Amino acid sequence: MAELSLRNVSKRFGAVEVIRDLSLDIPSGEFAVFLGPSGCGKSTLLRMIAGLEAVGSGEIHLGGARIDTMAPGDRGIAMVFQHYALYPHMTVRENMAFGLRNIGTPPAEIERKIADAAEMLEIGELLARKPTQLSGGQRQRVAIGRAIVKQPRAFLFDEPLSNLDAALRSRTRIELARLHQRVSSTMIFVTHDQVEAMTMATRIVVMNQGRIEQVGTPMEIYQRPRTRFVAGFIGAPAMNFLPVTGVTGRGGMAVARLPDGSEVATEVPIGAVKAGATLTLGVRAEHVLPGNGAAAKVDVIERLGERTLVYANLSDGSAVVYDEPGDVQLSVGESVALTIDGAAAHLFGPDGLALHG
Amino acid sequence: MATYRRGRGLGDRLLLLAVVALAIVWIAPIVWVIGLSFKPNDVLMRSTGGIHLPPFTLKNYVDIIASSQVFAWMLNSFIVAIGQTVLTLVIASLAGYGFARTNFPGRNVLFVLVLAALAVPEQAIIVPLHTMFAAVDLHNTYAALIAPRLAFPFGVLLMTQYFRAIPAEIEEAALLDRASRLKVFWRIVLPLSIPAQATLGIYTFLHAWNEYFWPLVSATKPAMYTLTVGLASMQTNFAQTEGIGFLMAQAVFAGLPVLILYLFFQRHIVSAVAGGGNK
Numbered sequence: 253m254a255e256l257s258l259r260n261v262s263k264r265f266g267a268v269e270v271i272r273d274l275s276l277d278i279p280s281g282e283f284a285v286f287l288g289p290s291g292c293g294k295s296t297l298l299r300m301i302a303g304l305e306a307v308g309s310g311e312i313h314l315g316g317a318r319i320d321t322m323a324p325g326d327r328g329i330a331m332v333f334q335h336y337a338l339y340p341h342m343t344v345r346e347n348m349a350f351g352l353r354n355i356g357t358p359p360a361e362i363e364r365k366i367a368d369a370a371e372m373l374e375i376g377e378l379l380a381r382k383p384t385q386l387s388g389g390q391r392q393r394v395a396i397g398r399a400i401v402k403q404p405r406a407f408l409f410d411e412p413l414s415n416l417d418a419a420l421r422s423r424t425r426i427e428l429a430r431l432h433q434r435v436s437s438t439m440i441f442v443t444h445d446q447v448e449a450m451t452m453a454t455r456i457v458v459m460n461q462g463r464i465e466q467v468g469t470p471m472e473i474y475q476r477p478r479t480r481f482v483a484g485f486i487g488a489p490a491m492n493f494l495p496v497t498g499v500t501g502r503g504g505m506a507v508a509r510l511p512d513g514s515e516v517a518t519e520v521p522i523g524a525v526k527a528g529a530t531l532t533l534g535v536r537a538e539h540v541l542p543g544n545g546a547a548a549k550v551d552v553i554e555r556l557g558e559r560t561l562v563y564a565n566l567s568d569g570s571a572v573v574y575d576e577p578g579d580v581q582l583s584v585g586e587s588v589a590l591t592i593d594g595a596a597a598h599l600f601g602p603d604g605l606a607l608h609g
Numbered sequence: 610m611a612t613y614r615r616g617r618g619l620g621d622r623l624l625l626l627a628v629v630a631l632a633i634v635w636i637a638p639i640v641w642v643i644g645l646s647f648k649p650n651d652v653l654m655r656s657t658g659g660i661h662l663p664p665f666t667l668k669n670y671v672d673i674i675a676s677s678q679v680f681a682w683m684l685n686s687f688i689v690a691i692g693q694t695v696l697t698l699v700i701a702s703l704a705g706y707g708f709a710r711t712n713f714p715g716r717n718v719l720f721v722l723v724l725a726a727l728a729v730p731e732q733a734i735i736v737p738l739h740t741m742f743a744a745v746d747l748h749n750t751y752a753a754l755i756a757p758r759l760a761f762p763f764g765v766l767l768m769t770q771y772f773r774a775i776p777a778e779i780e781e782a783a784l785l786d787r788a789s790r791l792k793v794f795w796r797i798v799l800p801l802s803i804p805a806q807a808t809l810g811i812y813t814f815l816h817a818w819n820e821y822f823w824p825l826v827s828a829t830k831p832a833m834y835t836l837t838v839g840l841a842s843m844q845t846n847f848a849q850t851e852g853i854g855f856l857m858a859q860a861v862f863a864g865l866p867v868l869i870l871y872l873f874f875q876r877h878i879v880s881a882v883a884g885g886g887n888k
């Protein structure tokens with residue numbers, strides 16, 4: 253059964269339609285990540301679920317109850333804000349107690365819940381401090397603690413890692429994933445960072461311009477992007493896109509010809525290709541194999557340590573990036589031969605949709 | 610680690626010199642007033658020089674205190690100043706919060722009206738105010754002394770700006786923590802606005818304490834005089850030649866509460882003057 257259910261939700265600010273007729277079901281206990289570029293409406297959607305923004309039209313249900321008509325505090329939701337939004341004049345303990353006091357929790361129980369959360373988040377020694385006396389990472393933990401003590405049906409996170417440095421961010425990612433396993437509540441996490449989405453999500457909801465592009469597990473999204481937008485947004489380096497100059501059928505599958513004349517035998521059924529349509533071939537760096545094949549010239553080399561990205565130009569000038577484990581003995585301007593692994597390549601139609609069988 | 614040394618450049622010394630000079634210019638008259646207040650009036654009739662030389666006397670202060678109404682006037686001033694301060698804070702905070710955080714039809718028009726009111730000098734509305742309070746027969750009451758300045762546009766503006774600067778996320782977090790709108794205001798917004806409240810409160814109190822014109826117009830019965838009006842009424846004439854020591858003692862006396870207030874709230878007053886109370 254769907255824990256969180258969005259039904260035809262729309263929202264406009266003035267003339268701008270920010271969320272467009274969006275429907276989504278998230279099963280209980282999932283770690284769902286709303287992923288999309290800045291300005292695509294992720295925060296707006298999250299704030300509508302929390303009740304901080306009224307829905308334009310449509311309905312939101314949580315745990316079987318319609319919540320979009322309820323006051324924010326009555327929805328059983330806790331939110332961790334991007335800038336943490338701790339109460340600056342209260343100590344860490346008071347920050348966590350505030351919500352519990354408001355619902356009349358007995359003091360002894362408040363103490364116990366705070367102690368439990370403090371232990372889980374390792375913030376026990378910070379309880380008497382004010383937010384200004386905490387580091388960014390500590391504030392983050394307190395904000396999570398303030399959410400945990402309420403034992404909400406669903407946790408909402410709005411880009412909570414974006415203010416942390418890289419090391420702390422990757423550590424917090426792991427801790428959030430661990431937290432999710434422990435509290436087993438539904439979590440909804442908003443980010444524009446595909447690494448956060450890939451690493452933490454049990455389900456990724458890719459958004460673009462107020463619409464859902466695709467919903468799926470991280471590997472589904474990575475391996476079978478439904479649209480060119482998703483394909484380009486997920487994965488680093490971004491997927492290679494090459495214009496297709498012609499398609500022929502071989503053994504029922506489409507063979508795409510590229511501008512430099514080389515051919516890629518895909519596993520897309522030829523029947524899915526509409527005659528005369530302008531197609532784009534998409535292939536990730538790891539599926540471009542150096543050794544033999546089409547001639548290319550090395551343009552830029554990026555050494556990441558565990559692997560190296562090589563940006564090269566095919567004979568017609570189109571750019572392709574591929575990667576090799578470890579270091580490479582190459583220099584800029586050198587010639588390489590590249591083969592595209594057709595089994596892992598995607599074809600996108602003029603409407604941006606991936607072609608499948 | 611090397612010890613941190615304050616800059617002692619020539620520029621700093623010149624600045625210090627200028628500040629000291631300015632301070633002397635400011636303080637000299639005050640010292641003179643205090644000195645004169647301890648001199649017998651008949652000596653001052655002959656010469657107002659030599660304030661550091663005897664004879665000294667406390668008679669001027671005894672005379673003030675002996676005049677039966679001084680303490681009543683002081684009480685009036687306190688009631689008016691405190692009443693005005695408290696009510697101004699309440700009204701400016703509520704109005705400011707309304708402007709900063711709620712959306713109602715006509716909000717912007719109303720806010721522009723508040724801003725426009727900033728440009729109206731207080732003296733300009735004295736006559737209509739007088740007529741108004743006369744019409745409802747409220748002159749010579751505390752209400753008349755307190756009410757006219759309660760809807761203080763600067764206060765509303767100050768609080769509006771201050772509330773706007775508080776991140777909305779903090780209030781939203783409180784809403785999600787099941788706090789009612791009123792509780793959010795009372796437990797979150799008000800405590801966070803204490804610096805602005807202090808600024809506005811001190812400013813309003815000092816203004817009310819020193820206010821002369823409106824009480825002079827409105828309070829015509831000696832029992833309703835504020836300290837400023839009452840002390841002025843004890844002067845015999847404007848080109849004062851006799852009783853200068855007494856007059857100076859009055860000035861010191863009237864200034865004492867403000868001085869005490871200053872000693873208590875020094876820190877807030879400095880930041881109020883320096884930066885509108887923002888952290």
Ligand SMILES: Nc1ncnc2c1ncn2[C@@H]1O[C@H](COP(=O)(O)OP(=O)(O)O)[C@@H](O)[C@H]1O
Binds near residue numbers: 270288289291293295
């Ligand atoms: N209160 C608002 N008033 C007007 N426009 C808004 C408001 N909030 C957000 N928007 C607009 O809605 C769009 C989506 O914003 P947002 O949900 O914050 O995006 P995201 O979180 O994905 O970056 C943006 O174009 C933004 O400018």
Ligand SMILES: [Mg+2]
Binds near residue numbers: 291294295296411
């Ligand atoms: Mg956002």
